[in-house]
Amino acid sequence: MTTPERDERFERLFEDSDDPIFVVDPLEDQILDANRAACAMLGYTHAELLATPVSWIHPAELPELSAFVARVVREREGQTIRLTCRTKSGVFLPTETALLARDNGGRLYIFWFVIDRSEHRQAPVDGA
Numbered sequence: 001m002t003t004p005e006r007d008e009r010f011e012r013l014f015e016d017s018d019d020p021i022f023v024v025d026p027l028e029d030q031i032l033d034a035n036r037a038a039c040a041m042l043g044y045t046h047a048e049l050l051a052t053p054v055s056w057i058h059p060a061e062l063p064e065l066s067a068f069v070a071r072v073v074r075e076r077e078g079q080t081i082r083l084t085c086r087t088k089s090g091v092f093l094p095t096e097t098a099l100l101a102r103d104n105g106g107r108l109y110i111f112w113f114v115i116d117r118s119e120h121r122q123a124p125v126d127g128a
Helices: 005-018 035-041 045-050 059-077
Strands: 021-025 030-034 079-086 092-104 106-115
Touching: 005 106, 021 035, 021 045, 030 045, 030 079, 035 045, 035 079, 035 106
Parallel strands: none
Antiparallel strands: 021 030, 021 106, 079 092, 092 106
16 A cells, blocks of 8 residues: 555544544644544534644543543553543533654654543432
């Protein structure tokens, strides 16, 4: 398979995924790219999301997120954490987030895969 065919295949997989995927520059607190599912989950247009810092989306857990990202960057292995994501409207969604750090052309990227867990919340147990 030629490189353009491969690039096109990966672009389709990225865009057509039902799960939100972000490409992030952790050193600049910047979202470099996001697929349609990521925009829909957070309620942003693509352009708005690219102008929104990662820290704005995860303000409730910045110390935990910073430590987690540092570990992913250091170990270069995929790891998972539960976080909340703030939507454009200000609603916080519980998520499970997997991060994978990779270097490309001397630049560090983090691939940020998100599963919205808000629909999986359990009803409170009586008497609790």
